[in-house]
Amino acid sequence: MEEQLKNVFASYNGEKNELIPVLQDVQEKIGYLPDEAMCAVARFVRVPESKVFGVATFYARFHLKPRGKHIVRLCCGTACHVRGASKVADKVKGLLKISVGETTPDMKYTYEEVACIGACGLAPVMTIDAKTFGKLDPDKTKKIIEAFGETPEGGQS
Template sequence: MHRECLRQLDDILSRHDKNRSALIPVIQEAQELFGYLPREALLKVAAHLGVPASAVYGVATFYAQFYLTPRGRHRVKVCQGTACHVRGGRSVLEAVKKQLGVGPGETTPDQKFTLERVACVGSCSLAPVVLVDEKILGGMTPDKVSRLTKASTVKERMRGRAFKIKMVFKIPAAHTALFKETPAHAGKPMPQPAFYSAIGQKQL
């Protein structure tokens, strides 16, 4: 898969001019492709644009939007803004670090969670706040940290859950002849069914 992404990166590079002004757009597309910015990708970008690899690395590490390590399927963001800080945000961060076994900017070995320390997320009235993907968990305490993994687990289960629905079809009048008497039922009244039911499944 990594080799295939590198091949696709060549296609991305071919769409951009070979000059430094294309650096940020190129690495944005590269990160969207890989999910992060691996060393091989940064070197290919530098070679294509004709800029030093150190310059590409400098841009990738300067902006918070870029990542040099793989991201997990779920991003856990622990707010450390003023409101969250004074209400115990630091102890919440320590509890999250302990539960996940990783520090800010790191990803769990199973690639499920990436922990991030962020500034204000705009939900000060709910401080301390933790975000699991886009789900806001307010009033967090070290004892409530277990809700983090539960929030993402429920989300995954809901996405993959199947449920049954009942579909009712009306049989056209022209087809009711299919239910007329046969020799085996001669002399016996046979109902003319107007509906039948079927069970189908729909994947969420």
């Protein structure tokens, strides 16, 4: 990790106003923001560690825990909600055996719920990585997730 941080810091001057871009670059390199990395960033841009932790927890784009290879995001906006997103959510959580915001122990999937992603005509909608899947029901959801690879053993089918 030290080497990755060094590489990121090399493109900056270590000034306070660089905090967010530095955090973004660190996250891009490491995949998330481990505590040690945030402390190193605090020293580099010369702000208190509490400020770095505050910023990292405030913005949804920052992740403080390692994330899975595939990011499953289910829209829970109004249109998706009224068209059955909660049944889709139950299916995803049952298959992956995780709750919202969690990652499977094999680091294959992270499950997140998000607000409207602007594809209401396709409700209910989920994305897996950069792909969008619409007009979901529990069966269709199961097929889609299984097509991405093995689901955890004992995951509800």
